[in-house]
Amino acid sequence: MKGNHLINSIYRATEGEGVFVGRPQIFVRYQGCSVGCINCDSKDTWEFDKEMGIDVEEILDRVHSEGHNGSIKNVSITGGDPLHPSHVPHVLALVKALKERGYFINIEAAGTRVVDEIFDLVDYISFDYKTPSTGVRTPLKNIQKMNTQYKNKFQLKAVISDRTDFDSVMDAFKGLSGTESSLNFPWVLTPCYNTKEEFPLDRFINVLNWNEENGGHFRVIGQQHKWIFGPDNKLV
Ligand SMILES: Nc1nc2[nH]cc(C(=O)O)c2c(=O)[nH]1
Ligand code: SF4
């Protein structure tokens, strides 16, 4: 181990998900996740492998070189689960160092934890709403907290495998509508594109139709990188 940041990979690619789709950025992917989503597309990132430890200076060097020597200033911190308690102090140090160097930072949050010390410093949070097909739950109180504290700097992303998943997002939307004065953040539905499957055209069309038939509250945004490179490619 050469440092405390367990890192799976650092690479330049184009954002393939959510409201920033199409934007070039550098991904810093932490290694280690204990959330356990059934349909996770990056199970290779689950193990907390100490051999993958590097230090913050090395991350900063690689972010700089991957970003064409500092010309790309968008970074997305993902995983794995960058908000696992064992990653948090290291992610916090990385976020501070990147902010000092003028980077815009998005963090991918699994929806299971709201981590104020990190969320206060990053520019944007892509917060998951875990649907039934994941086997994991996002408590509504987490979304309420995001809506109160991080207005204008987060999106809610939900992977949709089937109608049950769509209905659970509708239930969350209706449940929160009763308690919140506004729900003005983007609700993004991501039609699930599993590893080793063909592009799921029928599922995609179903999600579009369910959204249209139920008030059109959500934005349906697929995983563009999987259309281009396939669902099993890494570093894209
Ligand atoms: N292109 C691309 N965009 C992404 N947005 C979020 C990703 C993730 O794995 O967290 C991801 C990813 O793996 N690739
Ligand atoms: S939180 Fe992310 S990396 Fe962890 S199991 Fe779920 S989808 Fe996979």
Ligand SMILES: [Mg+2]
């Ligand atoms: Mg991915």
